[in-house]
Amino acid sequence: QLRLVESGGELVQAGGSLRLSCSASGPSFRNYGMGWFRQAPGKGREFVAAISWSGRSDVTTFYADAVQGRFTVSRDNSANAAYLQMDNLKVEDTAVYYCGAEPWGNAQALSPGYWGQGTQVTVSS
Numbered sequence: 001q002l003r004l005v006e007s008g009g010e011l012v013q014a015g016g017s018l019r020l021s022c023s024a025s026g027p028s029f030r031n032y033g034m035g036w037f038r039q040a041p042g043k044g045r046e047f048v049a050a051i052s053w054s055g056r057s058d059v060t061t062f063y064a065d066a067v068q069g070r071f072t073v074s075r076d077n078s079a080n081a082a083y084l085q086m087d088n089l090k091v092e093d094t095a096v097y098y099c100g101a102e103p104w105g106n107a108q109a110l111s112p113g114y115w116g117q118g119t120q121v122t123v124s125s
Helices: none
Strands: 003-007 011-013 018-025 032-039 046-051 061-063 071-076 081-086 095-103 119-124
Touching: 003 095, 018 032, 018 095, 018 119, 032 071, 032 081, 046 071, 046 081, 061 071
Parallel strands: 011 119
Antiparallel strands: 003 018, 018 081, 032 046, 032 095, 046 061, 071 081, 095 119
16 A cells, blocks of 8 residues: 655746655555646646656656656655656646556556645646
């Protein structure tokens, strides 16, 4: 069982940066693929970025086209945490951001079975 808690969301101006954190509690964090998803008002949840589980030699990352080149996903297994660095934020990035985890998940096709409660990111023009 894995418990996830997101933090770091806040109000920021367009062009600014934020770093979201996802703290995990539970065994074998390194064996979970970690991902970030978001849900804007009136829309469904969409994939943002993911990083593969790190029991393999080649940890990989994958990004949605909308955030490629602006967002960076990372993980620190010693801290049981995953991060989403968001740069050059746009108004359309406004959403609730969720952290998700899947055992032995691959970045390109992450299907989380564990979710956090979400953190609000609001980008003003």
